[in-house]
Amino acid sequence: MTTGPEPLIHTLMRDADWRAAQEAGAYHGSADDRRDGFLHFSAAAQLRATAAKHRAGVPDLWLVSADAAALRRHLRWEPAAGGKRPGLFPHLYAPLPVSAVRGAIRVPLGRDGLHRFPDWVP
Structure with missing residues (x-):
């Protein structure tokens, strides 16, 4: 198991998925996550490119940030599928417990169709 330097890892969830996770106490992933066998996360510096690509x-996204240390047992930093995107990405090989979430904020679309991230996202 490899861990990265990030204290928080991030995922972009649709509103319905975030609400369901809160009710259930855990997020079990999108259809893509279930197909790939792990939950896709990003480091803060990867969020804009991830949003643009995926x-x-x-319009109804939440930026959900989780404590990487709390997930350490099931968290691996790995290349993206096919190795076409540079860097390592955090992949969680277990459901995300809501107890590991440290923040969740809406990510609206601007008039230009791009997501408006908080200032701390590079």
């Missing part, structure tokens, strides 16, 4: 134009 969530372009999606």
